[in-house]
Amino acid sequence: MNEQSIRFTDGAAYERMMGKWSHLVGDAFLHWLHPGGGLKWIDVGCGNGAFTELVVERCAPASVEGIDPAEAQLTFARDRHTRGFARFQQGDAQSLPFAEATFDVAVMALVIPFVPEPPRGVAEMVRVVRPGGWVAAYIWDLPGGGYPLEPILQEMQAVGLPLPLPPHPGVSTSIALRNLWSDAGLKNVEVQRIPVTRTFESFDDYWSACMAGSTGQVIAKLSSDDAATLKGRVKARLAAPDTGALVVAAHANAVKGQVR
Secondary structure, three states, rough: EEEEEEOOOHHHHHHHHHHHHHHHHHHHHHHHOOOOOOOOOEEEEOOOOOHHHHHHHHHOOOOEEEEEEEEEHHHHHHHOOOOOOOEEEEEEEEEEOOOOOOOOEEEEEOOOHOOHHHHHHHHHHHEEEEEEEEEEEEEEOOOOOOOOOOOHHHHHHHOOOEEEEEOOHHHHHHHHHHHHHHOOOOOOEEEEEEEEEEEEHHHHHHHHHHHOOHHHHOOOOOOHHHHHHHHHHHHHOOOOOOOOOOEEEEEEEEEEOOOO
């Protein structure tokens, strides 16, 4: 299988493709996490702030720190944030710029397979959270077909195109997440499967949204005929109607644990 890394640098493009999906699954994740109000949060790999805004809206935090390596994403996050609870800065998930026990909750939303060394990323979240606080994450179940672009990836693979995948897709399984959290010394570790659906105005609406990221960059290199053929194969796989709404399903795996 040919693969290439997914990279998110454009906040607006991310919002079009993944921001709305992130909102859907993030809402269910926060309901499951049930953290309470008045807490200090760190959103590691915050991207364009899609999940950060959910924390502000749903959890009544005392503060939120968003960390991401992509300045263009952070610019989008700062521009969208108006409530004053969150701050955003450039940083590395494997070397967070905070002292030990600074936060009550650390989260990674759709991030963990992108961290160069996932155990180091989890260890850093544990380091900056106080004893009794929560370390949590959710990620699309990539090996289990939970990614919202899975129908496109399946057809890309069938015709031999390189698949835009994160460096460590295997860590997105529930077993791998449980092991990561347990190996980091966290207690009361739990995992949860989160199914979501998103309704698009049409198949073309779905296709257009999916072209906003790395997948679209691969497809853009095809000839117009090959791109049209691939699009037709994806439409057939989804059994999408010629006109009218299209409902697409996806699922993520979530994990949480408490710092000892």
